[in-house]
Amino acid sequence: MSKGVLLVNLGSPDSPEPKDVKKYLGEFLMDERVIDVPLWARNLLVKGIILNTRPKASAAAYKKIWWEEGSPLIVISERLKSKVQEQVDFPVALAMRYGSMTIKKGLQELVDKGVDEVFLIPLYPQFAMATTETILVLAEDIRKEHFPDLKISDLPAFYNDDDYIEVLSNSIKKNLEGKNYDHLLFSYHGVPERHIRKRDITKSHCKIDGSCCVIPSPAHEFCYRHQCLEVTRLVAKKLSLKDDTYSSSFQSRLGFDPWLLPYTDRTIERLGKEGLKNMAIATPAFVSDCLETLEEIAMEGEEIFHEMGGKEFTTVPCLNDDEEWVALLAKWIKKWSN
Template identity: 80%
Template sequence: MKKGILLVNLGSPDSPDPKDVKTYLDEFLMDPRVIDVPFWLRSFIVRGIILNTRPKASAAAYKKIWWEEGSPLIVISESLQRKIQEQVEVPVGLAMRYGSMTIKKGLQELVDKGVEDVLLIPLYPQFAMATTETILVLAEEIRQAHFPNIKITDLPAFYNNTDYIKLLSNSIAKHLKDKPYEHLLFSYHGVPERHIRKSDITKSHCKIDGSCCATASKAHQFCYRHQCFEVTRLVVENLGLKEGTYSTSFQSRLGFDPWLQPYTDRTIERLGNQGVKNMAVVTPAFVSDCLETLEEIAMEGEEIFHEVGGDNFTTVPCLNDDQEWVDLLAKWINTWQTTEKRPV
C-alpha cells in the first residue's frame, strides 16, 4: 500500500474580513466537541448571540496579526509541509480542521497520488476533545463516506516524548538566551473543565483538584490538563528552573462555565502586581503561531503586564517551521514508513 502523510492544524478564516471570520467562527464554534451542548442550545449560543457580536472584534484581532502572505498559521503550516516533504519520500499533504483547506480535500489530494495508507498527524502535542479528537473523528467520518479503501493511522499525542521535550526546551533556552526574564509562564489553550471529565476513560479519576494530575492513572492518556502540567514539569526539569520562577496557566475561556485555571490574563496581572518586572511566556499547546499566540499573548498579554508595572515582556515563538522540528517530524514519519508502527 502506498503511504502518505496528512498534517492537520486548526485552520483560519480566508481573510480578516468580518464575513470570512463569521463563516469560520460558525464552523468552529458549532463543532459539538468545541461547544459540547445539545444542538439547539449550541445553535442559540453561537448563531443567536456570538455570531451577532463577535465577528467584528475577531476580525479586528486577525487584522493585527495578518501577514502579507496571508494567515500566519496557514503560511507557517505550508512552510512546514514543504520542508518535511524535502526530507521524506512519501507524499505530504496539509489540511485544516476548520476553514477552506478541508480534511476531505487533503485526503483527496493524497488519494489522487495513489496513496492508500495515511499517517494523520494532528499538530497538537496534547490530546483534547476540541483539538485532536475532533480531527480524528471527522477524518474517520470522511474516510468511511468518501475513501473507504484507504487506511488511516494517527500520530498519538507527543507531549511527553523525550525528543519533543528536548526540542521544546532547547527552543525556549535559545530564544531567551539574551532576554531579561525572572519568571517563565507556560500558557496553554483553555478548555472547559467538563471536557476533562468527559475524556476520563476511568470515569472517576479526573477531579481537577490538586492531586489527580500528579497521580498515575490510565486517564492521563486522554487528559489534556495532566498533559499540559506534564509538559511544564518535563521542560522545567530539562532547563533546571528553580521553584517560584515559573508557573502554568490557561487562556481563551468562553462563556460562564468553569474553565481550566489559573487563567493566563489574571496570572500575568497577579505576577506584575507581585513585583515581577521581566516576564517570558511560552505557549506549548501550539506548534504554530496563530491568533492566540500572536494577538492574545504577545499583544494583549504584554499590555496587561505593562499596565500593572511590568517592564520586559518576551514571548517565545512556537516551533513553527524550525528545522529541528522539521527533522523530528521527518524522523517520526520515516519510522512509521519503515516499521508501520506508530512512532510515538
Template identity: 75%
Template sequence: MKKGVLLINLGSPDSPKPKDVKKYLGEFLMDERVIDVPLWARTLLVKGIILNTRPKASAKAYQKIWWEEGSPLIVLSERLQNKVQSKVDYPVALAMRYGSMSIKKGLQELVDQGCTEIKTVPLYPQFAMATTETIDVLVDELVTEHFPQVTITKTPAFYHRQDYIDVLTQSIAEKLEGLDYEHILFSYHGVPERHIRKSDITNGNCKMNGKCCFKKGSPQHEFCYRHQCEITTVNVAKKLGLKNGTYSTTFQSRLGFDPWLKPYTDRTIERMGKAGVKKMAIVTPAFVSDCLETLEEIAMEGEEIFHEVGGKDFTVIPCLNDRDDFAQVLATMIEEWATTPETASV
C-alpha cells in the same frame, strides 16, 4: 500499498474581513466537541448570539496579525509541510480542521497520488476533545463516506516524546539566552473543566484538583489534557534547570461562563505584575504555529496587561513554527510509522 501523510492544523479564516471571520467562527464553534452542549443550545448561542456580535471584533484582531502572505497559521503550516516533505520519501499533504483547506481536500490530494495508507498527524502535542479528538472523528467519517479504500493510522499525543521536549526546550533556551527574567509562564489553550471529565476513561477517577495529574501510571493520562500540559511544563522546566517558583502553568482563551481550566493566563499576568514581577517570559506549548492566540492574545493583549500593572519586560517566545529541528521530529514520527513491519491502523 502506497503511504502518505496528512498534517492537520486548526485552521483560519480566508481573510481578516468580518464575513470570512464569521464563516470560519460558525464552522468552528458549531463543532459539538468545541461547544459541547445540545444542538439547539449550541445553535442559539453561536448563531443567535456569538455570530451577531463577535465577528467584527475578531476581524479587527486578525487584521492586527495578518501577514502579506496570508494567515500566519496557514503560512507557517505550509512552510512546515514543505520542510517535512523534504525529509521523507512519502507524500505529505496539509489540511485544516476548519476553513477552506479542509481535511477532505487533504485526503483527496493524497488519494489522487495513489496513497491507500495514510497517517494523520494532528499538530497538537497534547490531546484534547476539541482538537485531536474532533480531527480523528471527522477523519473516520470522511473515510467511511468518501475513501473506503484508505487505511488510516492516527497519531497519538506527542507531548512526552523526548525529541519533542528537546526541541521545545531548545527553542525556549535560545530566546532566553542572555535574558534577565524573573518568571516564565507556560500558557496553554484552555478548555472547559467538563471536557477533562468527559475524556476521563476511568469514569470519575479525575479529581480536577491538579494532584492526580502527577500520579504515575494513571490510565486516564492518555486522554487528559491537563495532565499532558502539566507534564510538558515539568519536563521542559527540568531540562532547562528552572528552579521551583520561577515558572508556572496557566490556561488562556476561555469562552463563556462555565468553569475552565485554571489558573487563567491573563489574571496570572495581572497578579504577578501587581506583585512586583518586572520581567516575565511567556511560552505557548499547546500551539506549534503562531496564530491569533499567540500573536494577538498573548503578544499584544498580555503585554498590555503586564505593562498596565507595572511590569517592564514581557518576552514572548515564538512557537516551534517551521523550525528545522521540529520538522525533523515530525519526519522521525513518520519514518517510525512507515518502517514498522505491521503498521497499526486505528
C-alpha cells in the same frame, strides 16, 4: 501499499474581513466537541448570540496579526509541510480542521497521487476533545464516506515524548538567550473543566483538585490538563528551572462555565501586581503561531503586564518551522513507514 502523510492544524478564516471570520467562527463553534452542549443550545448560543456580536471584534484582532502572505497559521503550516516534504520520500499534504483547507481536500490530494495508506498527524502535542479528537473523528467519517479503501493511522499525543521535550526545550532556551526575565509562564489553551471529566476513562480519577494530575492513572492518556502540566514539568526539568521561576496557566476561555485554572490574563496581572518586572511566556499547546499567540499573548498579554507595572515581556515563538522540529516530524514519519 503506497504511503502518504497528512498534517492537520486548526485552521483560519480566508481573510480578516468580518464575513470570512463569521463563516470560520460558525464552523468552529458549532463543532459539538468545541461547544459540547445540545444542538438547540449550541444553535442559540452560536447563531443567536456569538455570531451576531463577535465576528467584528475577532476580525479586528486578525487584522492586527495578518501577514502579507495571508494567515500566519496557514503560512507557517505550509512552510512546515514543505520542509518536512524535503526530508521524506512520499507525499505530504496539509489540511485544516476548520476553514477552506479541508481534511477531505487533503486526503483527496494524497489519493490523487496514488496513496492508499495515510499517516495523519494532528499538530497538537496534547490530546483534547476540541483538537485531536475532533480531527480524528472527522477524518474517519470522511474516509468511510469518500475513501472507503483508504487506510488511516494517526500519531498519538506526543506531549511526553523525549525527543519532543528536547526540541521544545532547545527552542525555548534559544529564544530566551540574552533575554531578561525572572519568571517563565507556560500558557496553554483553555478548555472547560467538563471536557476533562468527560474524557476520564476511569470515570472517577479526574477531580481537578490539584493532585489528580500528578497521581499515576490510565486517565492521563486523554487528560488535557495532566498533559499540559507534564509538558511544563518536563521542560522545567530539562532546563533546570528553579521551582519559583516558572508556572502554568490557561488562556482563551469562552462563556460562563468553569474553565481550567489559573487563567493566563489573571496570572499576568497578578505577577505584575506582585512586582515582577521581567517575564517570558511560552505557548506549548500550539506548534504554530496563530491568533492566540500573536494577538492574545504577544499583544494583549504584554499590555496587561505593562499596565500592572511590568517592564520586559518576552514571548517565545512556537516551534513553527524550526529545523529540529521538522527533523523530528520526519523521524516519526520514517518510523511509521518502516
